Amino acid sequence: MATARPGIITSLEMCGIVKRFPGVLANDGVDFDVRAGEVHALLGENGAGKSTLMKILYGLYQPDAGEILLNGRPLNIASPAQAIRLGIGMIHQHFMLIPPLTVAENVIIGLPSSRRIFVDTDRAARRISELADAYGLQVDPRAFVWQLAVGEQQRVEIIKALYRGADLLILDEPTAVLTPQEVDELFATLRQMKQNGHALIFITHKLHEVMAISDRVTVLRDGRVVGRVATQDTDEAALARMMVGRDVIRTWEKPAITPGQVLLSVEDLEAQSDKGTPALKRVSLEVREGEIVGIAGVSGNGQRELAEAITGLRPVTGGRVIIADRDVTNCSPAEVLAAGLSFIPEGRMTMGVIKEFSVWENAILETHAQPPLARGMFLDFKRIADHTRRLIGDYEVKTPSQETPVKNLSGGNIQKLILARELSRAPKVLVAAQPTRGVDVGATEYIHRRLIEQRSQGTATLLISEDLDEIMALSDRIAVMYEGQIMGVVRGDEASPEQLGLLMAGVRS
Amino acid sequence: MINELLKEGALILILASGVRLATPYLFAALGEMIGQRSGVLNLGVDGTMMLSAFTAFYVTFASGSLALGVLVGVLTGGLMGLIMAVVSVTMRAEQGISGIGLHLFGLGMSNLLFRLSLGAISTVEGFRPLSVPILSDLPVIGAVFFRHNVLVYLAFVLVPVAWVVLFRTPLGLKIRAVGENPQAADTLGVSVTGIRYLCVIIGGMMSGLAGTYLSIGLNNMYVDNITNGMGWIAVALVYFGRWHPWGVLAGSLLFSVVNALQIWVQVRGIAIPYEFAVMMPYVLTIVALAFAVRRAQQPAALSKPYERAEA
Ligand SMILES: Nc1ncnc2c1ncn2[C@@H]1O[C@H](COP(=O)(O)OP(=O)(O)OP(=O)(O)O)[C@@H](O)[C@H]1O
Ligand SMILES: [Mg+2]
Numbered sequence: 086m087a088t089a090r091p092g093i094i095t096s097l098e099m100c101g102i103v104k105r106f107p108g109v110l111a112n113d114g115v116d117f118d119v120r121a122g123e124v125h126a127l128l129g130e131n132g133a134g135k136s137t138l139m140k141i142l143y144g145l146y147q148p149d150a151g152e153i154l155l156n157g158r159p160l161n162i163a164s165p166a167q168a169i170r171l172g173i174g175m176i177h178q179h180f181m182l183i184p185p186l187t188v189a190e191n192v193i194i195g196l197p198s199s200r201r202i203f204v205d206t207d208r209a210a211r212r213i214s215e216l217a218d219a220y221g222l223q224v225d226p227r228a229f230v231w232q233l234a235v236g237e238q239q240r241v242e243i244i245k246a247l248y249r250g251a252d253l254l255i256l257d258e259p260t261a262v263l264t265p266q267e268v269d270e271l272f273a274t275l276r277q278m279k280q281n282g283h284a285l286i287f288i289t290h291k292l293h294e295v296m297a298i299s300d301r302v303t304v305l306r307d308g309r310v311v312g313r314v315a316t317q318d319t320d321e322a323a324l325a326r327m328m329v330g331r332d333v334i335r336t337w338e339k340p341a342i343t344p345g346q347v348l349l350s351v352e353d354l355e356a357q358s359d360k361g362t363p364a365l366k367r368v369s370l371e372v373r374e375g376e377i378v379g380i381a382g383v384s385g386n387g388q389r390e391l392a393e394a395i396t397g398l399r400p401v402t403g404g405r406v407i408i409a410d411r412d413v414t415n416c417s418p419a420e421v422l423a424a425g426l427s428f429i430p431e432g433r434m435t436m437g438v439i440k441e442f443s444v445w446e447n448a449i450l451e452t453h454a455q456p457p458l459a460r461g462m463f464l465d466f467k468r469i470a471d472h473t474r475r476l477i478g479d480y481e482v483k484t485p486s487q488e489t490p491v492k493n494l495s496g497g498n499i500q501k502l503i504l505a506r507e508l509s510r511a512p513k514v515l516v517a518a519q520p521t522r523g524v525d526v527g528a529t530e531y532i533h534r535r536l537i538e539q540r541s542q543g544t545a546t547l548l549i550s551e552d553l554d555e556i557m558a559l560s561d562r563i564a565v566m567y568e569g570q571i572m573g574v575v576r577g578d579e580a581s582p583e584q585l586g587l588l589m590a591g592v593r594s
Numbered sequence: 595m596i597n598e599l600l601k602e603g604a605l606i607l608i609l610a611s612g613v614r615l616a617t618p619y620l621f622a623a624l625g626e627m628i629g630q631r632s633g634v635l636n637l638g639v640d641g642t643m644m645l646s647a648f649t650a651f652y653v654t655f656a657s658g659s660l661a662l663g664v665l666v667g668v669l670t671g672g673l674m675g676l677i678m679a680v681v682s683v684t685m686r687a688e689q690g691i692s693g694i695g696l697h698l699f700g701l702g703m704s705n706l707l708f709r710l711s712l713g714a715i716s717t718v719e720g721f722r723p724l725s726v727p728i729l730s731d732l733p734v735i736g737a738v739f740f741r742h743n744v745l746v747y748l749a750f751v752l753v754p755v756a757w758v759v760l761f762r763t764p765l766g767l768k769i770r771a772v773g774e775n776p777q778a779a780d781t782l783g784v785s786v787t788g789i790r791y792l793c794v795i796i797g798g799m800m801s802g803l804a805g806t807y808l809s810i811g812l813n814n815m816y817v818d819n820i821t822n823g824m825g826w827i828a829v830a831l832v833y834f835g836r837w838h839p840w841g842v843l844a845g846s847l848l849f850s851v852v853n854a855l856q857i858w859v860q861v862r863g864i865a866i867p868y869e870f871a872v873m874m875p876y877v878l879t880i881v882a883l884a885f886a887v888r889r890a891q892q893p894a895a896l897s898k899p900y901e902r903a904e905a
Contacts, residue, residue, distance in 0.1 A: 145781070145902060166783030181778035183771050185891065194771045195784040198764045245782070 094172050094252040094284055095156050096120045097142075102151035104137050104308075106493075108485030111137040112148070113308035119253065124275065124285045126295045126316070128328055129305035130525040131497025132483060135288050136178055138305070139255045142286075143175040144168040166195075174246025175255040178288075178523075180238055184231035188241050189213060191230055192248050209248075216247050220274045234385075236267035243274065253284040260289055261523040264383050264551065272298050290525050292321040304328055329527040337533060337558055340541055344561070345374030348409050348425075348545035349395070349514045355403030356394040364390035366569040367404065372514065372545040377536065379560030379577070380549040382589050387569040388549045389431060392518045395547070396428045397421040409513050422451060425513030429503055429520050431549070433496070437503045440492040444484050445473040447491050448506055480505035481531065497528035504532060508539060515539060518549040533559060553582055567591045598862070608858050609738040612851035613746065614812060618643070618804040618821075619846040620749040622828035623835065624756050625800025627842055629675075630832055631760065632793035633773040633895040634682055637693025639801045640825025641700020642674040646805030648704040651816040652711055654718045663718075663810050664745075664803075671802015674700060675795040683790045686899035697825070705818055712816070720814035721745055745803070745811040752800075756839040769793055773893035776900040786900050801825065830879055837893060845882070852878050 097119050104112040111134045119125040127135050140146045142153065144162040152159050155171060162168050168175075182191055189209045199205050210226035217223055222240040230238060239259060246254050256275075260268050275285060275298060287299060295302055296316060304312040304327045312327040325333040349372040358364035364387045372378045380388055393399035395406050397418040405414045408424040416424075430436035438447045449458055449469055457468050473487050482501045484494055491499060500520065507515065517536065521529040536559060540546060550556050556563055560577040565588035572588040598604055622639050629636050650667030654660055674696060681692045721743035730740035760766040768789050771779040776786045804824070809816045827849065835841025853875045860871050 143781070164783065165781050166785075169783050175781065177781060181775070181781050183774045183778055185774060186767075186770065190767055193764070194767050194779065195782040196764070202764075203762050204764050204767060 098154040100152050103149045105149050110308050115310055119284045119286050121282045121284045122279055123300040124287050124298050126299035126302045127288045130328055130527050132495030133305040134308040136257055139257055169249050172252035174251025176242045176259050178257040182230045182238055187227055187229050188224055189226040192245050213244055216244055220277050235262050255286045257288045292324050325526050333526050333530050339537055342375040344376040347371045347373050350407040353404035356390050356399050356401055364569050368571055370564055372547055374543045374545055375540055376561045377540050377546040377548055377559050379556035379563040380566055381556045381563055381585055382566035384551050386566045388566055392516050392549055395516055427507035427510055427512035427515045429507055429517040431518035433499055438491045441490055443488045443490055445487040448473045448476050476505040497524045500524050512544055515544050515546045565589055606737050608854045612854040615850035615853050616846040617746045617749040618807050618824055619828050621800045621804035623831040623842045624752055625797035626829055627832045627837055629794045629797035630896055631773045631893055632769050632790045633893055634790055634794050635689045635897040636678050638678055638696025639828050640821050641697035642671050642798055642801040643805035643821045643825045644704040645700040646670040646802035647809040647820045648707055650806035651809035654810050664806055667806030668799045668802045672795050672799040675798020679791045679794040683787055689897045715817055717815040720810040743811055745807045753839045753843045773895055776895050830883055834882055849875055
């Protein structure tokens with residue numbers, strides 16, 4: 086497979102890379118390099134320009150200025166096809182898989198076949214199994230991609246790159262959607278690759294991952310390199326400071342509040358998964374005024390179904406949902422919203438916003454039909470602009486303009502926009518699912534601060550998260566879900582990671 | 595009527611004519627299916643068929659060569675496909691609208707050229723039936739399937755060919771990848787533009803074949819609006835067949851056999867109002883589509899122009 090390649094990659098340098106988008110200078114004279122046998126972590130806030138820099142390296146974007154040196158020789162990477170020929174592979178921030186095709190088919194797309202005009206999936210399957218064995222990437226080549234769990238899909242992405250003989254692998258936030266166990270497995274694979282002489286570029290927002298896997302760290306801010314250190318000479322707090330430009334608060338002092346009346350109550354709730362299997366088995370819980378209740382658990386244990394059953398997006402097959410004394414079981418989402426609920430969904434791009442819509446359109450998705458934003462049957466554009474300007478300002482959403490399509494914002498800024506829209510409705514009950522997934526440390530801090538402020542104002546918050554640190558930092562009480570049931574509820578100030586970990590694994594103490 | 599229908603002769607006649615009538619649907623729908631598999635919805639099928647029907651007819655009329663007629667008909671279709679590709683792939687125009695534009699262009703152009711060149715209905719000596727040795731002597735099946743002209747055989751042969759290409763070749767894999775997730779295909783070094791051009795042009799050529807068959811393979815003459823909406827039905831058949839060659843074959847046969855039955859009913863003068871008879875196939879399409887499409891899995895990127903977000 087390593088045929089017709091100019092040679093093994095021993096070093097790669099990017100010098101003075103500049104890339105402009107309309108209204109944004111995404112890369113502003115960036116220098117970056119990576120060598121065989123090392124993991125170079127690339128850190129930076131949302132929108133700092135990390136993905137842009139990597140897309141330039143992979144030939145997807147052409148830089149406006151700067152040059153790339155491969156093994157010391159300058160060259161121009163005109164297309165992904167050329168990057169692949171040079172031995173560069175990339176795992177993209179969003180999966181680049183084709184669900185209706187099999188694993189083997191996904192891997193061999195675009196490659197010439199040994200059987201000339203016919204595809205040779207058998208041979209591909211054998212080769213995939215070899216790679217899987219060598220790098221600990223177990224996956225069934227004949228399975229359809231839509232059948233795979235997220236962690237397995239990630240493995241397919243890596244196999245795709247290795248199959249093409251990648252010497253240099255770019256991993257753009259590969260861990261954002263993985264469980265802690267899957268992250269450990271991924272790291273084992275990466276260490277193996279490093280030993281075999283691959284050069285690896287690793288992007289993440291999780292600082293402890295940077296400390297665990299990388300040899301060097303480069304930090305980007307606003308498209309410029311603001312620091313480069315050897316991992317052994319730094320720590321998480323120093324990295325956070327470098328990224329954001331100030332100290333970052335990672336543990337919170339919550340004001341003492343006596344929780345008031347029950348605002349969200351779920352009684353013996355039952356619902357089914359997409360596949361029609363029971364996903365919630367008689368789940369009961371209460372959230373009071375001024376209280377944050379965390380739902381911890383490994384993803385896929387009913388958390389998503391719980392959020393959707395509460396918000397009216399999934400039929401409830403048994404039990405009741407009560408919001409502020411109103412029974413909203415199986416009510417439409419509009420009725421649930423009217424009862425005083427706000428929802429931050431985990432699928433940011435699919436359920437949280439309409440990607441093609443502009444910032445202002447997304448900002449008024451729920452309230453556009455009511456005064457003051459609507460006058461009779463017409464939209465009041467002036468009020469809408471004012472309203473949007475206030476949200477953007479109050480919640481520090483970075484966007485070139487109100488007219489910018491939301492898909493051009495960085496992940497963290499999209500999340501802030503959703504937060505702004507949902508919290509500005511002064512909700513009685515807030516359901517927040519994975520509110521900081523893929524969000525940088527600065528924005529995470531901001532979102533946490535807002536959630537705590539909301540608590541002080543009396544909102545009852547249900548916080549669903551796979552990030553134990555987040556759950557423990559914010560929750561007054563923590564409920565752990567396992568296989569559609571609540572395994573136990575512990576007080577936030579008494580919980581330990583070990584105790585929660587056991588409950589998450591289904592072990593009752 | 596049932597009694598008459600059950601006579602073997604009548605049934606064979608209807609089925610054989612169903613197979614003949616299925617031919618233009620097959621050509622056009624298979625071509626459209628390939629285009630849609632790559633993510634391009636081309637609604638210009640009907641107009642393309644008309645223009646090709648005319649050019650093929652005219653060249654055959656003027657030169658006396660059927661082969662030349664087919665060649666020109668196919669090239670005309672390819673050219674129409676190329677126009678569609680430039681507008682919808684390179685210029686990223688809204689596909690539904692550009693397809694309708696292409697249709698209207700083909701419609702107007704064929705009328706105009708007909709008026710300017712021939713002006714009156716004329717006929718040519720079209721393709722003659724070619725009995726397949728041995729097979730055509732089989733009872734029933736022989737008469738239904740194996741006594742047609744070469745274009746009919748070609749249409750049916752293209753069904754398994756399309757299947758093999760789509761599901762057994764690296765090219766087919768690229769086509770499906772581009773139609774499902776062009777971004778993913780792009781990151782694997784597949785040229786989204788190249789694949790879409792190829793598929794849309796092939797689709798156009800097959801529409802061209804469909805039109806060619808109408809004027810020099812089935813009717814042996816050219817009249818205004820020769821397609822009578824067949825191109826639109828072909829688009830519907832792609833949905834009906836769920837983007838699958840065998841599904842398209844089943845849909846084409848079902849539709850054309852009902853059509854043949856309807857013609858037979860009319861010719862026989864059976865006491866069903868003429869309008870009802872003519873409506874039958876179309877009502878059937880609507881009903882079938884209502885049921886078939888709900889569960890269908892269309893290519894995820896169908897009718898979405900691709901842009902690498904490069905500024
Ligand atoms: N195709 C595009 N068109 C216009 N602007 C873009 C485009 N892609 C990125 N940008 C802008 O360029 C800047 C850098 O984006 P980039 O995706 O590189 O950030 P990032 O560091 O990867 O952020 P994140 O951590 O959220 O993934 C952002 O301000 C973003 O809005
Ligand atoms: Mg990114």
